Amino acid sequence: MIVYALRCVDDHVYEAWFKDSAAFDAQAREGKLTCPVCLSHKVEKAPMAPALGNSVGERNAPSPADMRRARQFMTGLRKYMEENAENVGRRFPEEARKIHYGETEERPIYGEASLVEAKELIEEGVDVAPLPPDLDEAN
Secondary structure, eight states: OEEEEEEETTOOEEEEEESSHHHHHHHHHTTOOOOTTTOOSOEEEOOOOOOOOSSTTOOOOOOHHHHHHHHHHHHHHHHHHHHHSEEEETTHHHHHHHHHTTSSOOOOEEEOOOHHHHHHHHHHTOOOOOOOOOHHHHO
């Protein structure tokens, strides 16, 4: 897995994870990258600093402000999906495949999948990502 800092045409900067650099290139080429703030599809890599630690394998702990921004982003992403995508529940793997293979109309969906099912979808080339947890319910 690789993480890239991305920036949309409106200068919103965010991070996204990809299987590898080829996966990023393919999604960018196909116009599948979307800014989570403004939904623009004009997205490119943004400069990012390397993650440096104090010793081998160690990273600096995120600041409270970083943690607050991450929580706000995850809460906003979850809320956006709940308001703008169809919850297909346990049918998620089946519905994601139908969309991927053109057997049903393309639409935003979310639902449930086991780790094994999610891995199989990724191996088939189906674009999936975990939905952030509901942090308010977790506390």
